[in-house]
Amino acid sequence: MDAVLSRLKGLTADELREEIIKANLKCGPITATTRAIFERKLARTLVENAGLTEPDSSGGNSAWLDSSGSVVPPCATSATQDSVTGEDGDFGYGMGLNPPEEEALSGTVCPCNVENSQSETQTPSKTAQGSPTFFYGVCPLWEDVLARNERAHVYTDKKEALQAVKMMKGARFKAFSNREDAEKFAKGIFFSVKFPKLDHPSMMEADTINREKANSFKSPRTQDLTAKLRKAVEKGDEMSFTELVWSNPRYLIGSGDNPTVVQEGCRYNVMHVAAKENQPGIVQILLDTLENPDFMRLMYPDDQESMLQKRIRYIVDLYLNTPDKAGFETPLHFACKFGCPEVVNILCSHPDIDKNCKNKYNQKPSEVICERMKEKGQFQEVKQKINEYLEDRLYIPLLRATDNSSQPVIGAPWSPEPMENLSPRLPRSPKDPVMAVRAFAGPLSPSKADEFRRVWKTPPRERADHFHNILKSDPDRGAERVGRDLAHELGHPWAEYWDFLDSFVDLQSSEGLKVLEEYLSKKDFRDRAHEEAGENETSNRFKTPSPVRLYDCLQKRGIFFSS
CATH class of the missing domain: 1.25.40.20 (Ankyrin repeat-containing domain)
Structure with missing residues (x-):
């Protein structure tokens, strides 16, 4: 089949059309898309007409292909040859478990005439078709002693290899370009690791974990x-x-x-x-x-x-x-x-x-x-x-040391696509503090991002004193307050990290207020003096702050709420 296909692929479109018409097949337009379909259809017809079967799954009376890919009719054999090859021709194993030795195959091929015998002597392979393209080695389960004691399970037909795998539970098969490697695989030389049993407790547990559990939801109409x-x-x-x-x-x-x-x-x-x-x-x-x-x-x-x-x-x-x-x-x-x-x-x-x-x-x-x-x-x-x-979406980050041991740094415009480092590219020392993002403005267009960063780092002269006073009066969150005011003034998105919420949020936006209200509704602000003996009301009050203290703290950080 493969030889016929290879010959047909070498034909031109006109030659292929003539071959199709000679085979009494319907021929349509031969294009780059339809050519492969017509080639397979014609090859299948030629093989069926000649009674051709594959050499690894047929008997001695099957037709073969010469080196040019033409169909050669089967030769007449004697009754004694039929009796010898009738069982060995199809290997005598319907289930495909034990393939024959190569020497047995060589005795079943008989020359039909002088030309065929000359072509056989010119080819190094055992058969007139040539050596198979792939050898399929079947490796039985490690615990299957009977299967391992048999000869190496090597096949040239993938269907027979699959059939053998079905007969040997837990077996594996693999394709090789030469018979030697296939035999090594079949004997377990390449696979020294034992195959685990499917009924092993660990395998059953893993299978249970990985199996998707069906949910109770039905597809809507x-x-x-x-x-x-x-x-x-x-x-x-x-x-x-x-x-x-x-x-x-x-x-x-x-x-x-x-x-x-x-x-x-x-x-x-x-x-x-x-x-x-x-x-x-x-x-x-x-x-x-x-x-x-x-x-x-x-x-x-x-x-x-x-x-x-x-x-x-x-x-x-x-x-x-x-x-x-x-x-x-x-x-x-x-x-x-x-x-x-x-x-x-x-x-x-x-x-x-x-x-x-x-x-x-x-x-x-x-x-x-x-x-x-x-x-x-x-x-x-x-x-x-x-x-x-x-345009590209950029963010302007504010970086602070995790221990607040250094001044905050306004980072360069950053985009999530290149995944660049937010920290300034300076020579680093093991003693340098670890920087983390504490606030950011964006997403912004490149032009707006550059403008916002410039004003944030170097405010205009008329507002420089005001921003300087904020930075001096609130070293913990002064830079965030300046950036927040600028973002709200220019209408840019803003978010900063709040420890008690453990998230980035703008508390002066409607979404931020919703997050804050959800947090307050979940907290228990009742007096906890009776829960822990030996602690006074002051210590309890500091452990669980009241809403009034929380709002006062936020107002000191520049967060004001309308009544």
Whole structure:
């Protein structure tokens, strides 16, 4: 079969067409795509017409191929040869366990005429077809003494090797280019490590751990996906959307951890619809939900943390960068095309977004900005915003020593893509303090990031005294206060680290206030004097601060709340 295919591959398209017509087969256009199909079909027909079988699984009466790849009919053999080779021709082993020796094979080949005998003497192989391409060595289980005491299990036919593996429980097989290596593998020389039993307790325990536990959530109906989920996304009903996806995670995660399709035909997922309908709130909730380990834990309750994080990165990447079926456009294409700057800002802020993907018209998101925008009056303003958001996203970090033994350092603009070091590139000493990020502004465009860092490091003359007084009066958080005031004044995103919350947050934003209220609602501010004997009210008060003391402390740090 392989020799016939190799001969057919050397033919031109016209010659191949003539061969197909001679074989009484239907011939269509022969192109680079269809040629392989016609070659296989013609080769199969030629082999069947000549009664050709593979040399490692056929008897002595089978047809063979000469060196040119032409079909040679089988030669007539005597009755005595049939009686000898009738059992050895197919190796006499229906299950393919014990292959014959090479010497036995050499005696079964008989020359049909002088030409065939001359061709055999010219080839170094045992048979007229030549040596097989691969030798498959089958290595039995280490504890299978009977199988190991037999001759080496080496096959030239992959089907026979697979059949042998099925007969020997726990066996392994591997392909080699020469018979010697295959025999070594079959005898266990290459694999000195014992194969563990499948019923071993440790293997059973590992199998139990790795097996995915089926959850109780059913796939939602198509009517629910369109009438409930998609409608909630189109209307921007964040509460209904959140309730739906948390009640059944399969609203977002389909089979194979793929995004659920909410609009057939174009194959839109939730991100496509939210970007098209200009719903930045839904986009942010969707990303926050997918990146929440508790949400993914609903689908895979027994997954290890590392596997859970891999699933999260996989599904988030698909939601961000999966194109639709119609125009091959991603959610970022939709947000740019329909003029949705807030959605573009959220999408471009994510490190896994692909800004250079192209649609079927070979256009990037930056090339389709506001093409289908409805409100043409704000065209230039919206286009300028989207262009700024599509630029590289940079952050301005503030670095402090973990022991507060040195002055804070305002780092250079940093992007998550190059993964550069935030610390200043200076000669380091073992005595230098360990620097950590305590606050940052961003994401910002490169121009705005440079401007913000310049003003933060070197304030204008009219405000220099004010900033200097803040830095002197509050050495622990003075630099953060200056950066916070500048960020709020310029309208840039800001976040700083708070020890009692153990997170980066802007406490003067609505999201920050929500985090603070959740923290206060969980704390127990009742008097703890009766819980620990021997401690007075003062010590208890310092261990669990009251809300009044917490607000006073925040106000000293420059955080003010409106009544």
